[in-house]
Amino acid sequence: MAAPGMTKTAWKLQEIVAHASNVSALALGKSSGRLLATGGEDCRVNLWSVNKPNCIMSLTGHTSPVESVRFSTSEKLIVAGSQSGSIRVWNMEEAKIQRTLMGHKANVSSLDFHPYGEFVASGSLDTNIKLWDVRRKGCVFRYKGHTQAVRCLRFSPDGKWLASSSDDHTVKLWDLSAGKLMAEFTEHTGPVQIVEFHPNEYLLASASGDRTVRFWDLEKFQSVGCMDGEVSPFRSILFSSDGGCLFCGGRDTLRVYGWEPERCFDTVSVAWGKVFDLSICNNQLIGVSSAQTNVSSFVVDLHRVKMTGSGSQGTLPKETPISQPNPAISSLRRNYERPSTTCTNPKRVSPTSDDEEKESRAEIQNPEDYKEIFQPKNAISRTPPRNSEPFPAPPEDDSTIIKEIAPVPEAVTPVAIPKKNSEQLQRPPVAASTPSVCLDPPASPALPNNPPVISAARNEPIGLKVADFLPVVKGSSPTEIVDEEAVCQIRKGHETMCMVLTSRMRNLDTVRAVWSTGDIKTSMDSAVAVNDLSVVVDLLNIINLKGSLWKLDLCLTVLPQIDKLLQSKYESYVQTGCVSLKLLLQRFLPLITDTLSAPPSVGVDISREERLMKCKLCYKQLKSLYGLVKSRASQSGRYGSAFRELQLLMSGLE
Structure with missing residues (x-):
């Protein structure tokens, strides 16, 4: 419990039994702040609504412990990586498996969805970073440069860059369309656990095992601030919606930092132990942590937290859209130029085969909550629920915490996935710290004997362009363009x-x-x-x-x-x-x-x-x-x- 007088600033929301075995991965939906995904050593991914005790959906298919999970920006898709190196993408609106991605040789330790399309980036203990196009069914780039495990991946808000952090003490910035390393930051002296882009400005934050938080200018590619002297490393960081401050979750503590000059605006005691992920909803900061099979959620009222150097509290504008800059905040550097086009529906992928449906399933555990969240009346223009009321704080004199125990789905018997021959002829990859390009054989229609499992074992150029990472302009004919490009790439070389x-x-x-x-x-x-x-x-x-x-x-x-x-x-x-x-x-x-x-x-x-x-x-x-x-x-x-x-x-x- 929080100390007396602090109950209304930070409090424990609930505690649930999330899995039949230890919890190994946690992720909050960043758009709504109210969806929670948990991955466990029972090889399952379970989906929850924050502050509700029952599991909404249980996703099966992995045959080894789940190491990482991540929601897409729209919270329609969820991706999970396992200890064996496999990656699975589920469509939560359609309640089914969408893709299985194979190619990593070790634990998939980090994942992220591209903001403008069905691209997924994955990082692994095998030191490789792979960029997957789920529509084209293949690995389109493999980035080599890190010498130890990749711990975190983040796409930039405009979708043109990818930042990666690693146990090798470095942060690297990759240009997706050019397919090359843009910058490498080496000032950290310990493993870099997490990186996060500023929502508007060309600024990147990173937190390391050396107990420092650093800020990097992405125009000059240099450090513009460093906060050190922390008792323990931060496991999660998050910029405020308007980008005016950085929230850092440490052991039983939330710190609020500013930069240029670097300073600590506020420190809040929160009894969450090691917090694994943060999100913002209705001027409240949501944090989640785990202990063995249990997952706990916590709330911090941002109205009562100092987020500027003026001494005022609660300066975060109510429901400031993350994708739009706040004109009240003076920017010291260039802002991201987001495209003004509107995304059309992505190209429909072929359905999964019978074999994969047996191995990978999305089992709805709570139909009422599922229907409310993923099948609303305005499903065509669906956005995650944002207008619900803030989570209520317990009374100041209430010293008890209600522990809600959720029923855990019965353990599923692992199904062995047939191994494919991975020994394929390869061209020489490029020099260290540069990306190599992967191409898989053309995908044939999904048949019972040919499940749509995506592997990444060959290096061939496929000619990605900037347009691949931007929304599709309305009125275009993506099918004709894709066919044209396919024929061109077949002829090339x-x-x-x-x-x-x-x-x-x-x-x-x-x-x-x-x-x-x-x-x-x-x-x-x-x-x-x-x-x-x-x-x-x-x-x-x-x-x-x-x-x-x-x-x-x-x-x-x-x-x-x-x-x-x-x-x-x-x-x-x-x-x-x-x-x-x-x-x-x-x-x-x-x-x-x-x-x-x-x-x-x-x-x-x-x-x-x-x-x-x-x-x-x-x-x-x-x-x-x-x-x-x-x-x-x-x-x-x-x-x-x-x-x-x-x-x-x-x-x-x-």
Whole structure:
């Protein structure tokens, strides 16, 4: 409970049992402030109306704990990411699964919806950021640059930028239409938990594990303020509707900050523990937190909170639209230019298959609340409920908190999703901190044996433009434009690709002619001679299947190629290099070290001298490789463990 005299400023609204197991993700609807999504270790996503005890809808389909959830701007769609790396999008108005997105190799730790369309951004512990177009059914960009887990993603209010924060202590800003890194902020000294765009101005806020909150000017790309000295890091931040201040949720505390100059306007004690998300509704700040299976919601009356430096309270205008700047607030920098066009209904996607409907369902638990929220009479021009009364405060002398226990849906038996073959040929990705572009094969009509599961394993340009991230102008014919673009993209680069594949086929024929003689060493020499690393990879993938094919002579040829493979940007090349080096170390490292440490022989032994010379050359190449393996062993992601295993095998070289 809040302290006496503070009851009317901050109070606990309710506590519910949200899941049958621990709660692992929370998200509030930002438009209404009255919708709450919870994700749990029971692999479910449950939907609630704030201050009501019963679950409205339970969403099933994930077969591993839910790690992140996020509402779309209209609160019509909800997306959830799991521990296994899969992402699911549900349509809450139609009460059904809309898309399943596959492509991440680790936990999906962050999600966000684009403000003007069915784009979803996802960040993962695999350090990758992916941008998905649900209508086109594919991953349209993959952003590489972070070296550790991506913790938060946010689209800018005009929909043209994407901000990302990571455990690598950095905040990055990406230009979506240009497909490139715009800026990188490195002043934080701890993991950056969350980022948030100012609703109107070119300003970004970030909160870090180093217990600081920083403000970044997005015109000059520099820091314009830093609040430090907090007792604990902030888990959630939110700009006020007019952008005049920043609310920061810490342990049992709400702080209100300003910038230029940076200062704290107010501090409010709220017994919410670690607050996971914040939203604003009717001049009230809503905060949600969790403890094991329970979720608690709290209210802070913003009329009683100082939000300016003048000492006045409750300066937030009633129901100020988030998307419109407040002329009363003087702006020090440029404002976002939002398009004046009106969004038409998005292109209808094909229905899900029978298989996916069995695995992923939207089960309505409370029909009355569901109908009231998602199927109002004016469904065509639906907006989330905003005009309801503020949440009432308990009496000042009431020291009790009513705990409402909601019925939790019975646990669903996980359904195994059939795995697809993810080993596909890839083009070399671009340099670090730059985005690579992904394209999936054309989607075929949804059939029972072909569920609409979206994977992201290939890198091909699809030519996104600024218009892709803006609302569709009324009167346009999106179907014709999409078809035109599709044909154009199919034709683009076709001749170049044919030339590349023809050249590779010619090189493979050359190596195959030598391979038919049974001379493995000469076959590898010919693969190296054609100067095509993809041919070397193809040959190594065959040789790796049978360890008896490896000889000391072959090691001399392969080791320089392994050096190139381990430094390649191809994931498949790195994998082949790791497997080859592991086989080589297991079979030949003891021989090499024993030969080099043996005492000199008496007399002339030509074969021994030749073996000694080969071992010396191999040892020299392994020593140069050891530095590379050691530097990669500390990295996170898919191959960090593989490099650590190689480091252990090569420890004898020291």
